[in-house]
Amino acid sequence: MRKSRKIILSLAGAATLAISASMAALAWGHGYNSDPPSRSALCAEGEVTDCGAISYEPQSVEGPKGFPAAGPADGQLCAGGNDRFSELDDPRGGNWPTTAVDAGATTFTWTMTVNHATATFDYYITNANYDPTQPLTRDDLGLTPIASIDMGGAQPDHTMTQTVNLPARTGQHLVFAVWNIADTTNAFYSCIDVDFGGGGSGEPTDPPTTTDPGTGDGCDAPAWASGSTYNGGDEVVHGSAAYRASWWTQGEEPGTTGEWGVWKQTATC
Template sequence: MRTSRKLILSIAGAATLAVSASMAALAWGHGYTSDPPSRSALCADGEVTNCGAISYEPQSVEGPKGFPAAGPADGEICSAGHDSFAELDDPRGGNWPTTPVSAGPKTFTWTMTARHATATFDYYITNANYDPAQPLTRDDLGLTPIASFRMGGAQPDHTMTHTVTLPARTGQHLVLSVWNIADTANAFYSCIDVDFGGDGSGDPTDPPTSGDPGGTGCDAPAWSSGSVYTAGDEVTHGAAAYRAAWWTQGETPGTTGEWGVWRRTATC
């Protein structure tokens, strides 16, 4: 009887560890397009706020692969169908920050936090039907990739770059980059807002100097090394405004990095 009880407890413990490991893998995610900055990257960097959970895990936009025949539903492509990342599907009235581009070769960079065996990286771009004030659908896209990079199951580097030849477009458009995993049924999705009216410099438009809607931005008080800050608190420091992602004290804004506590919200 005692042996049976030990066996049951051992099995239960192993199952708990397996579930925990699975949940941890999902939570910490795997990769996103960082340059030009995707919507995920903009949220993580604090250039766009009120983003919800994606601010803390831009690498986790994972959904079914097989796009465009399969994959996320129309209107949910940028979030890969995740309700918790629905902010990525919100067009915000067409006001996501854009990267100036022009027709011709453009370098796209992925940042990886887990190096999965890879089938392809595919890139799509919106067509003349695209309205940046509406959620992205398949009707908005050319459904043949403008570029596809095959890896045959190899693992990517922690930073992957691709040279994509952009076609001629006018005005604001969206590039959808899809990382298709070789040994699972999933892919990672990144939506990148671009503007063909720009100079092609590849730099995102400056965040507003007054801060994001609902925030105090440059009107926030100056950061103090001795003060305690909690999630949502805003400060200014070094000609910029920041918002705290969690409890902190003594950590200088602008020095905590992409995954740190302070998220930049404006240039002051």
């Protein structure tokens, strides 16, 4: 009897470890639309403030897949139904920075931090009902994708660039991008605010005022160490500059991770 009890406890422990590992794998599956910048990207770059947790993990807007028949609820689409990122659903009076676009072929870029097996990348765009001062709903969108890139279960590269033919629109609209994972029940969501008739420059228009990194701010942080583990929001000093981590990282040197990488410079020291 005692031996059987040990076997049962061992099996229970193994099952707990397996579940924990599975949950950890799911938690680290990440990606977001970085160009034109999604709301997540704008928050991570500091172009928009008061964004909450999404500022440190723009790649984590994960929610149930199956859009439009299933998926996140109306009014929660931009956050993927994730309450932690509800700031993304706040229309901010229609004042999210927009990227100027024209109808026709437009390049969209995703940044991936984990390369999940992928079913499709689907793109939707708002219709004549869209009011940028209100949270996004299905009624605001054409529910047939304007583009669907079938990956057939393949893993994407760290950076995925796709061409989408945007239909004719006038004024401010929103592109709703969905990365459907092949081997889980989830998808990743990105809301990209665009402006038709803005000259097609591809640059964000009318962004809020931001302050460039200033000398001294953050320079009292500890020095970066290659063997240390850092979480989103942690600050370090490296190479005469201060940096803040956008998400969990280890061994990635500040100043080398690029515009959309984990380390964001906050000051010169």
